[in-house]
Amino acid sequence: MRRAMTNLRSVTNDNQEEEDQWKVALVHLQRQIELYKDAKSTGDKEEADRAADAIPEYMHRAADIHPDHDVKAKMNKDADEFANADEKTRESMLHPLAKGLLILLATPFALVGAALFAAGGIVYGTAKVLEGVGKGLAAGPAFIWGAMGSWTDHKRKTKD
Numbered sequence: 440m441r442r443a444m445t446n447l448r449s450v451t452n453d454n455q456e457e458e459d460q461w462k463v464a465l466v467h468l469q470r471q472i473e474l475y476k477d478a479k480s481t482g483d484k485e486e487a488d489r490a491a492d493a494i495p496e497y498m499h500r501a502a503d504i505h506p507d508h509d510v511k512a513k514m515n516k517d518a519d520e521f522a523n524a525d526e527k528t529r530e531s532m533l534h535p536l537a538k539g540l541l542i543l544l545a546t547p548f549a550l551v552g553a554a555l556f557a558a559g560g561i562v563y564g565t566a567k568v569l570e571g572v573g574k575g576l577a578a579g580p581a582f583i584w585g586a587m588g589s590w591t592d593h594k595r596k597t598k599d
Contacts, residue, residue, distance in 0.1 A: 457506060464501035471497050472533055479530075491529060495522040 475490035495518040502514035521532055 457504065460504050461501065464497065464504050468494070468497040468501055476533070492522075495519065 478487035498518035502511045
């Protein structure tokens with residue numbers, strides 16, 4: 440039994456390492472895309488060509504890391520198409536690619552944000568319940584104090 444759990448942990452660690460490598464490859468790819476876009480916007484042809492040559496290389500690296508064969512094939516195909524494409528086709532290919540990379544990289548942050556929002560809602564709800572309980576507990580003494588005040592006023596009026 441102990442041996443099986445150790446193997447399970449090593450499989451989980453291997454999967455985590457693959458996922459971490461995949462994320463690093465995506466970050467590098469996204470950086471190359473940003474360099475390409477920046478060079479295009481500033482008119483630096485040499486830098487744009489260098490980044491355009493690097494993008495397919497980083498796409499192939501990311502494809503090699505991914506465990507799914509279909510994803511590998513698609514990424515390798517896209518990398519080859521990008522490498523052989525003209526400038527206009529490259530521009531049209533980069534927009535969906537960059538959008539997809541942003542979604543892949545932003546998903547963990549969105550999940551953490553949703554979890555924090557839910558935790559905040561739970562804390563807020565608990566605080567409102569405790570506020571209601573506190574008001575309920577304070578209502579008894581406040582009622583008695585008010586009743587005693589009216590009783591003493593009544594006694595004072597009757598003495599006069």
